[in-house]
Amino acid sequence: xxxxxxxxxxxxxxxxxxxxxxxxxxxxxxxxxxxxxxxxxxxxxxxxxxxxxxxxxxxxxxxxxxxxxxxxxxxxxxxxxxxxxxxxxxxxxxxxxxxxxxxxxxxxxxxxxxxxxxxxxxxxxxxxxxxxxxxxxxxxxxxxxxxxxxxxxxxxxxxxxxxxxxxxxxxxxxxxxxxxxxxxxxxxxxxxxxxxxxxxxxxxxxxxxxxxxxxxxxxxxxxxxxxxxxxxxxxxxxxxxxxxxxxxxxxxxxxxxxxxxxxxxxxxxxxxxxxxxxxx
Amino acid sequence: xxxxxxxxxxxxxxxxxxxxxxxxxxxxxxxxxxxxxxxxxxxxxxxxxxxxxxxxxxxxxxxxxxxxxxxxxxxxxxxxxxxxxxxxxxxxxxxxxxxxxxxxxxxxxxxxxxxxxxxxxxxxxxxxxxxxxxxxxxxxxxxxxxxxxxxxxxxxxxxxxxxxxxxxxxxxxxxxxxxxxxxxxxxxxxxxxxxxxxxxxxxxxxxxxxxxxxxxxxxxxxxxxxxxxxxxxxxxxxxxxxxxxxxxxxxxxxxxxxxxxxxxxxxxxxxxxx
Amino acid sequence: xxxxxxxxxxxxxxxxxxxxxxxxxxxxxxxxxxxxxxxxxxxxxxxxxxxxxxxxxxxxxxxxxxxxxxxxxxxxxxxxxxxxxxxxxxxxxxxxxxxxxxxxxxxxxxxxxxxxxxxxxxxxxxxxxxxxxxxxxxxxxxxxxxxxxxxxxxxxxxxxxxxxxxxxxxxxxxxxxxxxxxxxxxxxxxxxxxxxxxxxxxxxxxxxxxxxxxxxxxxxxxxxxxxxxxxxxxxxxxxxxxxxxxxxxxxxxxxxxxxxxxxxxxxxxxxxxxx
Numbered sequence: 001x002x003x004x005x006x007x008x009x010x011x012x013x014x015x016x017x018x019x020x021x022x023x024x025x026x027x028x029x030x031x032x033x034x035x036x037x038x039x040x041x042x043x044x045x046x047x048x049x050x051x052x053x054x055x056x057x058x059x060x061x062x063x064x065x066x067x068x069x070x071x072x073x074x075x076x077x078x079x080x081x082x083x084x085x086x087x088x089x090x091x092x093x094x095x096x097x098x099x100x101x102x103x104x105x106x107x108x109x110x111x112x113x114x115x116x117x118x119x120x121x122x123x124x125x126x127x128x129x130x131x132x133x134x135x136x137x138x139x140x141x142x143x144x145x146x147x148x149x150x151x152x153x154x155x156x157x158x159x160x161x162x163x164x165x166x167x168x169x170x171x172x173x174x175x176x177x178x179x180x181x182x183x184x185x186x187x188x189x190x191x192x193x194x195x196x197x198x199x200x201x202x203x204x205x206x207x208x209x210x211x212x213x214x215x216x217x218x219x220x221x222x223x224x225x226x227x228x229x230x231x232x233x234x235x236x237x238x239x240x241x242x243x244x245x246x247x248x249x250x251x252x253x254x255x256x257x258x259x260x261x262x263x264x265x266x267x268x269x270x271x272x273x274x275x276x277x278x279x280x
Numbered sequence: 281x282x283x284x285x286x287x288x289x290x291x292x293x294x295x296x297x298x299x300x301x302x303x304x305x306x307x308x309x310x311x312x313x314x315x316x317x318x319x320x321x322x323x324x325x326x327x328x329x330x331x332x333x334x335x336x337x338x339x340x341x342x343x344x345x346x347x348x349x350x351x352x353x354x355x356x357x358x359x360x361x362x363x364x365x366x367x368x369x370x371x372x373x374x375x376x377x378x379x380x381x382x383x384x385x386x387x388x389x390x391x392x393x394x395x396x397x398x399x400x401x402x403x404x405x406x407x408x409x410x411x412x413x414x415x416x417x418x419x420x421x422x423x424x425x426x427x428x429x430x431x432x433x434x435x436x437x438x439x440x441x442x443x444x445x446x447x448x449x450x451x452x453x454x455x456x457x458x459x460x461x462x463x464x465x466x467x468x469x470x471x472x473x474x475x476x477x478x479x480x481x482x483x484x485x486x487x488x489x490x491x492x493x494x495x496x497x498x499x500x501x502x503x504x505x506x507x508x509x510x511x512x513x514x515x516x517x518x519x520x521x522x523x524x525x526x527x528x529x530x531x532x533x534x535x536x537x538x539x540x541x542x543x544x545x546x547x548x549x550x551x552x553x554x
Numbered sequence: 555x556x557x558x559x560x561x562x563x564x565x566x567x568x569x570x571x572x573x574x575x576x577x578x579x580x581x582x583x584x585x586x587x588x589x590x591x592x593x594x595x596x597x598x599x600x601x602x603x604x605x606x607x608x609x610x611x612x613x614x615x616x617x618x619x620x621x622x623x624x625x626x627x628x629x630x631x632x633x634x635x636x637x638x639x640x641x642x643x644x645x646x647x648x649x650x651x652x653x654x655x656x657x658x659x660x661x662x663x664x665x666x667x668x669x670x671x672x673x674x675x676x677x678x679x680x681x682x683x684x685x686x687x688x689x690x691x692x693x694x695x696x697x698x699x700x701x702x703x704x705x706x707x708x709x710x711x712x713x714x715x716x717x718x719x720x721x722x723x724x725x726x727x728x729x730x731x732x733x734x735x736x737x738x739x740x741x742x743x744x745x746x747x748x749x750x751x752x753x754x755x756x757x758x759x760x761x762x763x764x765x766x767x768x769x770x771x772x773x774x775x776x777x778x779x780x781x782x783x784x785x786x787x788x789x790x791x792x793x794x795x796x797x798x799x800x801x802x803x804x805x806x807x808x809x810x811x812x813x814x815x816x817x818x819x820x821x822x823x824x825x826x827x828x829x
Contacts, residue, residue, distance in 0.1 A: 002452075002454070003452060003453055003454055006454045007365075007369055009361065010361050010362070010364050010365035010369060011365055011369075012361075013357075013358050013359075013360075013361030013362040013364075013365060014361070014362040014365040014366055014379050015379070016358050016362060016424070017362060017379055017382040017383045017386055017424065017425070017428065018378060018379060018382040020382075020386060020421050020424065021382045021385055021386050021389075023397070023401070024386075024389065024393065024394075024397045024421075027397055027400045027401055028393065028396060028397060028400075031396075031400055080296050080299065080300070083292055083293050083295075083296035083297075084296040084297050084299075084300045086293050086296075087293045087294065087296055087297030088297065090293075091290065091293050091294060091297070092297055096297075099301065100297050100300065100301055102544070103300060103301040103304040103305075104300065104304075105540065105544060106304055106308070106537065106540065107300070107303070107304045107307075109478055109482065109536045109537065109539075109540045110307060110308070110482070110533065110536070111481075111482035111483075111484065111509050111512075111532060111533075111536070112482070112484060112485075113484050113509055113512055113513045113516075114307070114311060114512070114529055114532070114533065115307070116513075117512070117513075117516045117525075117529070118307055118310060118311075120516075122310075147303060147307075150300060150303075154300070178286050179290070180285070180286045180289035180290050180293070181282070181286065183289070183293075184289060201388070204388050207390070208388070208389070208390025208391070208392070208393075209390070210390065210391065210392040210485040211484045211485050211513065215517065235390060235392050238392055238396065239392055239395075239485060239488075242395075242396070242399075242489060253396075254396060254400075257392075257393055257396050260390065260392075260393065261389065261393055264388055264389065264390060265385055265388070265389075267388070268384060268385050268388040269381075269385075272381070272384055
């Protein structure tokens with residue numbers, strides 16, 4: 001019957017998400033597992049030498065690089081984002097709030113290469129001139145990434161805060177709290193699971209960013225020795241050499257993709273279980 | 281003491297809010313101020329010469345639009361179909377939870393992975409090569425979660441009474457969906473589609489590895505194409521022509537701002553209705 | 555209402571575009587086009603040549619693709635491309651194809667124009683890139699850390715540099731890596747304490763090339779062989795190139811083509827064979 005057919009078609013459409021995700025995992029694994037096995041899983045993950053021409057594939061410096069850069073981005077972006085969400089929901093007069101909300105949405109729309117480029121022409125020289133080092137650094141990457149994850153952190157934190165019953169805030173104010181006290185002692189703690197989810201998703205975004213990072217990180221292969229040292233992340237490592245890589249080298253890059261995928265999928269799972277109470 | 285903390289907290293909050301707006305203004309301002317001067321009619325209607333050192337960006341504009349206009353209807357149809365299924369045909373069950381989990385996960389997969397995936401599947405295994413086709417398919421997969429999410433929310437927001445009235449008048453399920461639910465959820469769904477469009481236009485990592493970076497006009501579905509984002513990346517990184525780089529970026533941002541503004545307007549209209 | 559109209563317009567546009575694009579699929583594929591794939595160092599030059607060639611032969615489309623020298627060889631072997639481009643000599647393992655020399659390229663070691671160091675010898679250069687020498691003071695300038703810039707693994711330029719300068723020594727993992735000649739140049743141009751290597755043809759006023767082993771890098775010294783860091787740019791073919799490809803090769807090797815290459819900063823073949 002007509003209705004049956006339609007239902008079947010729609011079921012297929014719905015299953016497409018699962019199918020695509022499965023395909024992605026399948027293909028990335030298939031392409032990358034060769035190199036990982038060749039090197040040995042442990043050596044691959046912990047080895048600190050990456051030298052494709054000699055078929056040595058250790059991605060530890062890049063794992064560390066990704067983590068450092070992400071932590072830096074979170075340190076800079078999460079507080080700013082959360083505070084901005086508080087601003088939008090509690091402190092801003094309606095007209096300014098609207099303007100700010102639009103700003104956040106526009107920030108989300110700017111292409112990553114533009115962020116990277118501005119990082120390259122503004123942030124990197126500033127760091128090089130005033131802080132030292134080559135400028136291409138963990139710090140530059142973190143600054144650029146922090147800006148890029150702001151929309152994510154802000155909008156999801158905002159959802160979490162706005163989902164709270166207004167009685168929470170009203171109750172606090174009725175008890176004599178100031179706006180800030182209401183925020184700090186009632187609202188933020190109550191919304192904390194949603195805010196945590198926002199931060200974790202921001203973390204996922206930072207981990208996954210490629211183009212902007214390539215432009216400002218320096219892409220050095222050694223484990224970064226400080227915030228001013230150049231760094232290479234998993235994502236930029238893949239993108240950098242993918243254009244030319246063949247054979248085992250290419251497989252190793254896919255191996256990095258496996259690690260990246262696992263990290264991010266894992267983070268997403270954590271985020272969704274943590275933020276389960278939040279209406280998205 | 282409390283007064284001090286209070287003042288500090290309030291100041292920080294205000295600084296954050298204003299700071300974020302200033303950030304946007306600075307970024308967009310910098311690109312537009314340097315880029316708009318380069319946006320002459322000639323720039324927008326001619327092809328690049330000497331690898332982009334001279335000439336314009338018309339092939340890139342055409343390429344970007346073709347890619348997005350091929351990718352979005354594909355993910356639109358698939359995504360809206362999935363959303364209809366999730367919202368209308370099922371109750372919360374293990375299957376729907378898995379589908380939702382898959383969609384959420386897909387939303388989090390980084391674009392470089394989509395680039396790798398598209399490269400292995402479309403460019404290599406299926407033999408499409410670096411092409412509009414490979415790029416569009418990859419972008420379609422990438423934007424799917426966005427559409428499913430917004431479409432489902434819109435469909436669910438259609439008041440139940442609409443459906444009940446429709447059934448009461450004797451309409452079938454699919455008829456109801458087609459004639460009552462979808463039109464009502466229209467603006468919301470369209471928002472999702474516009475967001476997907478914006479994303480497709482801005483994407484770089486996934487596109488470079490699947491659509492290539494040829495400077496020519498794509499004449500067939502199997503020809504490589506260079507989008508504005510990719511062109512900007514190459515021009516800016518290699519210092520080929522800063523003027524044209526900024527011009528490309530300005531054009532790109534203007535395009536994205538237009539698409540997103542339409543999406544926002546639609547979303548506001550949609551929220552106002554509900 | 556507005557929404558419905560917009561949807562209809564979007565769909566119409568999409569369908570129109572697809573039909574348009576699909577409709578063109580009919581002709582053109584393979585008939586009058588050749589694909590040239592391989593080294594991204596050679597690619598920009600072939601693209602300029604293709605542009606010029608299109609003026610003489612508007613009926614032929616030359617599609618240029620990157621992927622690296624090795625990928626170019628493979629593309630020719632599998633037939634994915636009629637011609638390959640290589641920025642290094644062919645390896646013994648690549649005996650199934652042969653190379654046709656189209657030009658030579660010198661690799662210039664560059665520094666910021668404000669850097670007083672004018673020359674370096676190969677041994678010192680190697681030590682800089684292995685991380686043994688870390689300060690400009692060791693080269694007679696200020697005591698500042700050298701910002702060493704290399705290309706990414708897999709790049710023909712990197713391969714050539716590693717082969718000619720590093721020999722078997724390993725490049726210091728702490729050096730910055732950029733993924734194109736242009737970005738290396740941009741980075742060096744903006745950092746007083748940087749050093750990097752790029753194609754001689756891409757050297758411009760924003761940076762300065764050092765003398766290597768006492769020889770100034772320039773057209774004459776490179777073509778005479780005096781300048782040590784020179785590498786071949788080859789067309790890679792399998793057996794005899796087919797008609798359209800052969801015509802393009804002839805164009806590149808002819809007077810017009812070689813003049814263009816020289817203008818772009820390469821060392822034309824004719825000058826080499828005159829040696």
